[in-house]
Every structure is written in C-alpha cells, then in structure tokens.
Amino acid sequence: MATSGASVAEYPVPTEMPPAPEVEGPPAAAGASDHGVVLDIRDLKTYFFTYDGVVRALDGVSLKVRRGETTGLVGETGCGKSVTAFSVTRIIPDPPGRVISGKVMFGKANLLWDLENEAKFIPIKGTNRVKIKRSFRRIRASAERLSSIRGKSIATIFQEPSQAMNPIFSVADQLGEALILHEGTKVIDELLAANPRSPDVGAAIEALVVAAQEGDRDTMRAKAMAVGAAVNLTSFGRQAFYIARAAGADTESIRPSVLRAMKRLRLSGFQRGYLASQRRLIAFHDDLNQVHINEMVEGKSNRAGRRRLARRTSRERMTRFYYGIRGVHARVDKPLKEELFWRVVGLLEGVSIANPVQVARGYPHELSGGMLQRVMIAMSLSAEPAVLLADEPTTALDVTIQAQILELMRDLKTRVGTAIMLITHDLAVIAEVADRVCVMYAGVIVEQGPVHEVFRRPLHPYSQGLLASIPRVDQPNKELSSIPGSVPDLIRPPPGCRFHPRCAYAMPVCKQARPPMTSEGPEHEVACYLYKGPVAPE
C-alpha cells in the first residue's frame, strides 16, 4: 500500500513479540497442543436472567487462543460470539447477565477466580425461579482486578468505530492518554534521558538538510532518524522528518525549525520534578496491576496490599496537584504532551495512515470509518497487548476499506505477533485473515480447527450448511442452498444437540445429550454424533 514510501523496517514499532505470561501447562488433551496458549477459555457459561426466562447465551464454551495466531470465532447473530469476548473481559451488563461458571486462564491467572463468591443463586420455594444474591464488594473488587488487564493485556476493538471514541477530544489526546497509561514509565524515562546538547546533533541536522535538498524521501527519513538518535529520543527523529517534509522547497528553514523543536527537550528542574512525580504515579498503578494479577494467579484476595498502594497513589496525586497549580505558567506538562503527540504519530504510521500528523491533530468526526477503525487498532495496540479481541471490526465498513483493514491486520500479525481473536459472521473474512476457526451455534462451539481444514472439509452439518449458503463472487452459483428453520430460542434451547431440529442427519441420540468434542484430525475437533458413534442411551 502506497503511503509515504518508507520501508517498514524504519517504523519504530516493536519487532519482537510482546512478553507473554507464563503458561501453566495443563495435561495435554487429546490432539490439541498447548504450546503458546495465551488465553484458555474452559467451559464458560454465561446466562442472562431476563423477565422472559433464563437466556442460556453460552453453555460451556472452550477454546484456546495462541500467541501469534488469529483465531476466528464465527457464527450468526445470537450465537454468543460477542458474549464470549465480553465474558472474558467481564463487560457483560450484570443485571441481567452473569457469568455462571467457567475458567478463563490468562497465562497463570484465572480471570474468573472469585465467581462463586460473587453471586449466590437461591431457589425460590414453590416456583421454578431463582433469586440472585450478589455480593457487591466482591463484584467491585473483581471489576478492579479486571480493569488492570483490560486495555493493557487484553485489548478490544468494537464494531462501530465512530461510537468508540470521545468526540470532544482530539485523536492525539485520546491515543496519548492510552499511551501514557500503558507505557508511561518508558515514555518518561526516554524523555528524561534525551540529550539535546549532544555534540553529534549539529552534524546530523546538516545531513538532514542536504537530504531534503535532494528530495529523496527515504534518505530524508533515514537522516531524520539519525537526528533522533543523536538527541537520544526516537520520537524527535520522527518530528524532524515531518518538519523536513513540511518544509518542501524551503530547505533552509529546516535547521531553525528543528532547533526550535529541540527546545521542548530542554527541561527545567521543575519540569523534571513533575515528570518524576508522574512516573511514580504510573509506577504505583503498575504495581497495583501486578497485585491484581497476583491475586488472580494465587486465587486469593490481597486487600491490604491494594489499600496500601491506593494510599500511595492518592498521596502522589496530591503532589502532582501541587505541581499542577504551581506550574500553570511554567506549562509543566507541555513536554510530556508533545512527546506523546509524536509517539501517537508513530503509532498512526504503524497502522499505515498516510498523513498521521493531520489525523493526530484532528477530531474523530473528521475521519471516515476506515480511518477510525485504524485509529482504534492503533489505540489498542499501543499497549502491546497479548490478546486482541476484535468484535466485527469490518462489518460497518465498505468493501474496499475492509480490504485495507484486513491487509493491515495481516501485516500486524506478522510484524507484531499479537494473538487475535476475530469475531465475525463473515466467513470470507475468516478465510482471509484467520489461522484457526471456531464455529459457534446457539451458544456452543460445534467445530474448531485450522482454517484450511475446516473450509476444505467441514465436518459439522451446520458448518457445511453455512459454507454452502454463502454466495461466492468468483463462482456463478445461482442456487443458494439454505439451512431450513431458524436459530433456536436460547431460553428453551432444544435438548441434546442444539442443532438437531435443523439437521438433515439427525439421529435419535442427538436429542438426548449434547455431543462432546471429538478430534477428527490434527487439531480439528467437532461436536457431533456423526463422528463419535452412537452413545448407549441412558
């Protein structure tokens, strides 16, 4: 994709995989390997308690997401795929929804460790209804714990990008906020270590001016990065490049502009103090997050630790407040804001936006859907998460823009290596981007396996029907076969296998009990009695 002509290697994005949490290593199930599993969902059950009854949205969902792999979760509306993603990060609205049981292992940590104690189900005598008694203290504590993971280690991008951003803040502000939350210590350390008085700076600037006179973009970028290296701050290199690019024919103005821009790196003692305080605050947040994670790993609560850190955090906030008041005229946070701005520009470059400076300065309503979705991807990747949950990221976009975004996602997969769980109803998107696919129907997973396997040899009748009913743009099929019937009511789902009322191959045993997942090939599993053999009825 033609952007600014620069090669990928010079973008300042991490080239190594993000550190994954240590894998526990449960006993290997038949066939499935557990190498590099980042997210392990085991028997997740989520029900919604509504007036009309208990909606069994997820009834025992198990899947694994591995590092560097894109797992696609595909199914129709109402099958529970979005609910799965939201149950992992616990953003299901609590009345009426509730995660009933299950384990979500994120490395060694069980994200759902306190589930039994959060809510108790008390049957009401004489009726067949239950009363839910919630312990709000525990629910709040769980929410706090998860908020340290959400956004940082498990990022989510949603379907409607225009609604996911705050319209009154500029793009740079919002992404900068995400950046400072997630890697604030690193940013501040680099900023404090910048050395504008380094002796190589002058020579580097001269080289940049010469390259600008020649007009070759690639060399310009290389020389600008050299300026950044001289100053010991990568984002300054980026800024220098954009200054040179904006100068155009007027190459003589580059030198004074760069020198002017360097002023932001000359921090006064007061500003350094402020930055140090900011760094301490972020460090306390990070420690608090670590306490949360330890709670989830060990499975017991550590209120004393949390309280201690909360106290330290509030004390530090008071100090910062003092800085803020005194610093009104000294513009104490200006260097940080500028630094964040240029890092945001770097992030936007990473998602192949052609004019990142303009976009960063602009507001969400000025951007088109495709652009916004890229910005969302940039925001979620800024934290270098281990898992990215993408909930229908391209459904709201046009076909050509969708192609661009899918291209981007493939690119990021190879470059950054985040594990992606892609939720969509479009099998074609899965075929383009995913490595593994899990087919969901009515709250259960009916088939999962590598993409090539499942598309070439769909085992479950539902997958077969789904693939047969998709109109293909490369084949002149005029007959669209459809699956008879409709999606079942999840309040009273069919007994046994949930697909049996619509299945052409239904057998008597299908009505009796849910078929377990059986392995039918390397890493290819299916839940269907056609592949298990009849079970002796009880």
Place this chain on the structure above:
Amino acid sequence: MTASGGANIPAAIATPTRRHRPSPRLDQWKRTWHFLRRNGLALFGLAVIFCLIGVAVYALTTPIPWDQLTECYGTNNQVITFHEIGLPVGLAWSVTIQNTTHDNVGTDVNFSLASGPAYAYTVTPPGGFNAKPASGQVAVAETPQTIDIKFSQGVGGVPVSPPAVSSSASSGPLSCTVCTYPTGTPSPGPNCYATPKGLPSLINPTISLSPLVAGPLPFGALTVTPENAYFYNLFNGLLRGSDYSLLISVSIVGVGAMVGLVVGAVSGYWGGVVDETLMRLVDIFLSIPQILFVIIVIAVVTEDYNTVLGLSPLATRVFLLIIGFMVVWWPFYARLVRGQVLVVREQKFVEAARASGASKGRIVLRHIIPNSMYPIFIQMSLDVGTVPLLTAFLVFLGFRIWPYVYFPEWGTISALATQNVLGYLGECATGTCSIPWWQLFFPGLALFLFAISVNFLSDGLRDALDPRLRR
C-alpha cells in the same frame, strides 16, 4: 474439566423449564406490571394516587351545595349601604337582611355581604315615617352599592316595632355553621344539607367562619353544636380539595397535551412555511405569562358575577381556570413533539408508507403521532404534579379565584393558614402562644405528596415501558 463454581447452581437454572406465555397483548401489560412492582417508589406513588382518586371520586359524589348555603358565602363581601334621604337627624331606623338587623350609623345602614344574586331586605322606618322602597332585593356583585331609601312622613304611621333581632353581627364575615345529615332523617337545623343516600360522614365539611383554630382531627361530627364550631376540620378540607386538584390538573394536562401533540406533529412533518408559522404561534403563546393570564381571564370574565355557559359560579371559575391554563400550557408539548417528529419522520417506515401512497395526513395520524408520544408521556406526568402547585400558588398570592373564601382547596387553605399564622406570630411576640403550625404544614404536605407520587409513578412507568432496558 470440571467447572469452577458449578456447585451452587440450582436446578432451576441448570435445566430449562416451560413457561406459560399468554397472548402477546396481555403479556405486555403483565410485563409492565412486573417491573413496576419491583420499583418501591413507584408503588408508593401508585398507592397514593389511587387513594386520592378514590377520595376525589367520593368527594365529587357528595358535593357541597354552596349555592344553597345562604349564610356561608364567606368572602367577597361587599358593603351594601342603605342611604337615607329625607329623614331628620338623629332618628333611628334599621334594615333587616336574612334575619339580621343593622341599625343606622349616621345616615347609613351598612351591611357586609358575600356575593349573591338576591338578598331580601326590609326597611324599618322610625315611627311616623314611611320608607320607599320598604322592601326589596339587592344583588351583591363585586362592587359596593348604595341604595337610597326615601323617607316621607307617613300619615297615621304607627311606630312599628322592629322585628326580633336574632344576632347582630359586625361587618365582618358572617358566621355560620354547616352540617350534614343523612337523607331521610329530619334536618337538624338551618344550613344543614343531606348527604345523598346516607353516606357516612367521613367527609364532613363542618364549616364555621371563625378563623382556623382547630387541629387536624380526622372526623367531623354529624351534628354540630356551637361549642365545637370548628372551621372545617383540616383533614376533611384537604380531602375535599383533592378532587379539584386532580380534576384541574388532569384536564389541563390532557387537553393541552392533545392540542400540543397535533400542532407539533403537523408542524414537524409538514415543515416549511407551515412549520415556521406554527412555531411562531407557539412562541407567541409561550411569551404569555401564565399566572397573570389566568388571573386576568378569570377576573375579566367573572366580573359582575357573570357566569359562563350556564354554569354555577364555582363551575364557571373552574372552567375558566382550566381553559386559561390550557391556553398557556400546550406550547410546551408542541415543541417537545416537534422535536420527536423530526426524528421519527426520517425513519424508514414513514418512507415505506409514502411509497405505498399514503397521504400526508394519514402518515401523521397513523405513523408519526403514535411513535412520537413517548416524550409527551413523561412531560405529562410531570405536569400533573406541577399544575396544582400553580393553582395553589395563585390562590396563595391572594387572588381570590374561588368565589368562596373557605373553599376547600389546598391553595386556599394554605393562604388562610398563612394569615392565621402571621396573626398568631404577633401574639407570640408578647407572650405565650401556640402557633397552629399544622394548618400550614398539612396542606403543603398534601401538595408535596401529590406531586411526588405522580413523579415516582411516572418514573416507574417510564422504566417499565422502556424497551431499551434489557430485562
């Protein structure tokens, strides 16, 4: 792999169960009731409103026949002066109205009478004189009157002893006592009226025109003796007042909302010139000061004791009050509806109706209006609580919109109670006193309860009816 937390899932969740679904229409109401039931405040509001409605209905079925209570009009007293002409100085004469005789002071005999169509009067001349007119009828309106009595020397005039004087009252409000008795039994005395079909005397307006002194005793007596001549005991008065509050607020809000709905829908859907004109009309009406307008309407129309549409004076005033408020109230609804209509008219089903060839009128009636009514409901329920406050405020300010001073309406009671309390405050400065705080507190409480229960109920209904709250 065993699931964690599986132990405490009761069977009721683990296995799906049958649920009887009645017809979908009934199901909607049952669902609404289910959610309303879970909202304690809304239930409270509902209970209060139900009680008020019950009381109001009962009170409306046992109305006080004001027009027949000749002695108990109360205020709007006007001074009727009988001026003598042709009588030498120093002679005494008197005039009798309704068994009350006043002697002359100087050249005049003064009566302070409440508004009424016909008071019969008799002039008692001094001995040897004839009066002309010797008797007649005077109608008391809103302005004082002077009636000239010509005295002439009578021939063979016999000093006529004045008729027996019952009681001589000062030119203050007349005092009277009203009581009720069940139909069929003999009337205990004057100014007693029969309660229809012998209904109990729970709502018993025992009225005396002495100032408010009594406490909030709930039950009135069937008969009344001069000793326990209370002002209508406070509780009864408050209960009686509820029907007027409800009647006035419901009719104002109901009709105002309907007019506003139609205007807003037409204006919003038609757009263009129609929209502009109607909105300017709305602006004009919005700029009318509400309370002032109502006061002026009532004052102007009921001047000289006029009535409208053949209604009784009380009914006239109620009617004018409702009309007056309606005129200034509907613009709010029009604006609200117009905003909603602008949204609804972009919906696809409106386009579908146009594609089917529906006329604009049909679209507005069948599609736009039913779907724009949501914000109106909320505003209506809020207004039902606000309107009686306004009415009470009006009366409280001192504008006598009711023809009778001791009319049992919450605002009136509060106004009288304020005067009372202020009067007592003067006494308290000197020494011991007991301020009848309850006379001011309970009417205020009644207004507060009314407004707040309407608000609670409307909140609860809105939450229960909102399809977006996933329940």
Place this chain on the structure above:
Amino acid sequence: MDDGSSPIVVSARNVRKYFPIRAGLFSTRIGDVRAVDGVSFDVHEGETVGLVGESGCGKTTVGRLLLRLIDPSSGHTFYRPPAEVEERLDELYARLPTTSEGDGAAKATSADAKAALKELDQLAHQYSLYRKSPRQMRTIRGKLQIVFQDPFSSLSPRMLIRDIIAEPMTIHHAGSRAERYRRVAELMRDVGLNPEHEWRFPHEFSGGQRQRIGIARALALRPEFIVLDEPTSALDVSVQAQILNILKRLQAEQRLAYLFISHHLSVVRAMSQRVIVMYLGQVVERAPTEELFSRPLHPYTQALLSAIPIPDPDLKRERIVLKGDVPSPAAPPSGCRFHTRCPAVMPICSTLEPVTIQVRPGHFVACHLYPAPSATLEGAAAVPSSPPPLTAA
C-alpha cells in the same frame, strides 16, 4: 432470462439529483452535493438488475428517484414506455448535445437539438413519472414498491403486522376489510410466515422474519417493479439465503422486476441478470452479470471485485488495493471522478469526463481506457438489435 425482449417497466434517462449545501447568514446555496449525476438504465419485466457501489455512490438515491419518493433535479424516468417510444427516445437523446448538467437545454443551440427537446418534452409529458399528477401517481404507486435495508426501522413499532401488511391496500381502498385481511394471510403464507402470528408487533420477530414482513407489504398491491434496497445486508448468511430464495420464487411466480441495490457483489452475482456499477453518482460500467464478473473493464470494477474476501483460504489472489478514501460528493474530482484513486490514471483523466461506450454487446463502460473511436463502434454493428449507445448526456 430476459435480455431486452420483454417490455420495459422503468427506464431512467439522465437522472440527476443535486442536494443544495446551505451555509452562511441567509442559508445561501454555496454548492451542491451531486448525489446522482446523470444515470440512465432500463429495467425489463421479470428481470433483476443489480446496482452496486460503495456507500456514498448514490445508489440508494437512484432507487428512490425511480419510485419518485424524491423528485429529481433533472432527467426523466419513463414508466412502461411502449417499444416504439423507447426506440424514439434513444434517437432523441442521441441528437442532444453532450453535457454534464441538465438535459442539454441550455446548450441546445442547433435547430435539430431544439426539435429533439420539444418532442422529448411531449413524450415525457405522457410517460415520465415525474410529470404525473398526484392522482395518477397514487394509482401507479401500487405498482412500484420498495423493500428497505433495515428490518428494524422499516416497520412501524406500534402497529400490528396485519395492519402493516394491509396498509397499502387500506390506503388505496382495495377491496373490503375482510378481503384485505384474507389477502394478508395469503401474503404471509407466500413469504413463509405463519398467518397465526399476524396479531403480533414487529419487535417480537427476528430480523429475517421482519424482512419477510416488509416483502409481504411490498407485494400487497401486486406490484410490477420492486426496488430492493440492500434487503439482506442486515441479516445473517443463512437467513440471507432464505430471503433470496423467496425473492427468486416470487419473481418467477409473479413476473416481477427487481432493482437489487447492494454493496455485496457476491449476492448481486447470485441474483441479477444485469449489473450496473456506480461510483460517486455516475454509472461507470453496465453489463450482463457473467460478462461483468468474468471480464470487468473499468478499473474501479476490477478493484471492487478483487477487494471482496472469498471464503476459500487456499485461494491466493493478486489484490488491487485502492489508496485513499472515497472523495466527498460535494466536491467531486474534475474529469473522471475516479482518477484520484485509479491505478491506471492518465493525464486526460483529470481534465475530461469519459463517454460511455458499448465495448461488447450489452457491455457499456465510461473510461478513457476505452475511448470513443471516431468511426464505427467495436462490436455494436455485429448485433443489430441492441440499442444504440447512450451518450453521457
């Protein structure tokens, strides 16, 4: 399969719709959003014409213009013109000068052009939808119907579905009440709904079922032409297949003509006999379906086809990814509107608007890669019965 031999139901000619942009103190008109800028095509009885393009290309507006749900800025849509009138129209339009705005009225200087305009006006008075009186429109409206994209907002939430489906009949006073509701039950059966459910409200149904209700409503007055505005875009894949099958069956049973508007080319391929590709308010390519998909000529069509993801992971394709975003219809690029994103852009593309040329029988393209030869047209002489080329006037 209808290829021009069956009668034409609607024929759009040079239809344009400009929406004024108002700004400033007195809401002065500072420009126009050129939503539809000179679109011409025919729809024959019993055939499905697919209209594809991305969001902002004006296809939805075209659908509404064809039904006169909005009035155009210029141009005509002829309703059921007889065959000889249709030929006459082609001749008349050929005599008008090429222009990028209006019907050439301002530029008609020659006597020939003026006479052509006059006769065109007379024919329009007779057959054009936009010249019909409100009463005439009322009768015609039943024949021209629309099914919307969003099954959630296209049904009035406060009406029972029996009333929703009966509404077109009620408006036109078709039959007695009893007859109308009998037909409601019949229509519901036709689209595969259980007639017992007629006493329910729309929100009690799923998306696919609501779309069926919308189709039933459109069929109420026995239409001849239905505009299907993205009818399955909001639905799941398996439901989509069911709805498309229903539509096909109804078309065969009742000889309906469809204008299938969609941005899913795969669905369009499965449903239509002819396809029209639009970009920023103009038609860039028109062809029979198989022809378009096997030999796309316009660069935009090629990019569109290559951008669509295919549900086959083993198939590796060379993908043309366009750079940039769709320009705003308020400020369209000069010359060929696609030149800012075109991978095959030439200097002439930014200055001159391309002319629509018939490259193969029935296959029309507007692109400078296929310039109008001054002599005979390639392929046109070989098939005498195909209509003469329409100029881009």
